[in-house]
Amino acid sequence: MEDKRKQLIELLFSNKEDYISGQELSNRLNISRSAIWKHMNELKNVGYEMEAVTNKGYRIIKVPNTISEQALRWGLDTNWFGNLINYKPTVGSTQTIAHELAREGASHGTVVIANEQTMGRGRLKRYWDSTFGLGLWFSTILRPSSLEPKNATQITLVAAVAIARALVKHEVDVKIKWPNDIFVGDLKLAGILTEMQAEQHLVDYIILGIGLNGNQGINDFHPSVQEKATSIYQVTGEQVNLNHIFQTISKEFEQMYELFLEKGFGPIKLIWENYAYKMDEWITIKTNELWEAKLLSIQNDGALRVKDEQGTEHTLYSAEILW
Known part of the structure; x- marks a missing residue:
């Protein structure tokens, strides 16, 4: 049953600009029209919004706030970032899985993303609170053939600029705290973890990990960080669609990364300083x-x-x- 529902979602997403008839869905999934109708109602119950038009068929017009591979792809406007998305409901750490995939040859731009991390980590191996379904926890494999290992740490700052630019588009006023955090006021909203595998003057791969607090209320955080952390929901007062936030960050990072490789760190530095936390303080x-x-x-x-x-x-x- 779950497999049929997943196939149904994939068919609808692959035809997101057009309607697909109930008969075609029935034929391609090898199930009855009444089964199609039942699946549609179940999708509506979990937050999908469907449009059904007589003599045309069905199409998805809105996805739920919670992440899924299909919802992440729906509206993703990138050339290479996220071309392959490895979605897991729960993992120990997306960084660990990304390293494993990178060693096995996974391509540039591959994303590992989860609804929950049970052993999420940040800089200096500090624990990262990664509550199920309330934030974005993902790691991306990068293979910058022209980047020297000594400059790889700049990727963290490139990512910080991309996240800041993305969140401003979602009306969240943020600052970048050197070297790897995104703040709202004096509270932490997001963190970045960059890890590299390299030999002498050659970067094999970089794993860029991002953790972003989305829809947590204050009681969703561990008591040890309640006075230090915040979320987009706490800042704006509104629940956010995590799929949309991911898509905006993806597009911004792809653009900033390509600017960095083409023009060097200079243009990124200027943008970074405009967002800098406690500059001149x-x-x-x-x-x-x-x-x-x-x-x-x-x-x-x-x-x-x-x-x-x-x-x-x-x-x-x-x-x-x-x-």
Whole structure:
């Protein structure tokens, strides 16, 4: 029964611009017209909106908020990002699966996405709260043949710019916190994790992981992060369609990634600085000790440029910053 329903959705999505008749659906699925009608009602019950026109047939006009492979593809306007989508209801970590697929030869732009991660992780192996059905948790395989390993960390900043540009289109005013977070006010909305497999001067592949809080209420977060995290729902007061958010991020990232490979980091740097969190403000930096510094900019290699209280400038490639 589930297989027939999945095939029905795939047929409707493959003909999303046109109607497909009940008789054709019946013939292609080898089930009765009444079974088609029953499946249509069940799809409506889980959030799909269908249009049925006499002598024309059926078509999907709206997908549910919760993600599925078919809903993610419906409206995806990219050339290569997400051409192959590996959807899982629940996984340990999408990063782990993406690494496995990359080692097996999965193509550039392959996406691993899940409704839930039970062992989601962020930078420095910190736990990432990935509640079922309430956010976007996905990892993408990138194979940038012209990128040197020393410049691979810039992909994190490229992704941050893409996410920021995408969320602004959904009326969410965000800032980028160096090196890998998206903030609304002083609360974390999204995080980015970039991991690489490379040899000397050759990048084999990069795994770009993105976690974005979509429809959580405050009680959906673990108590340890309730005062640190937020979601699009908490910011806007409205439930969002996670499929649409994914599609917007995908398109923006594809554009920013291609700009980066063609023009270098310069154009990305300018956009990044327009979204920078606490630009020209004082921050606390933890190295061997705690010290105060003013955030000045990022460099063309993605490093953070700051100035301490004595006026001395420093370049940070990796640091724990207490924002």
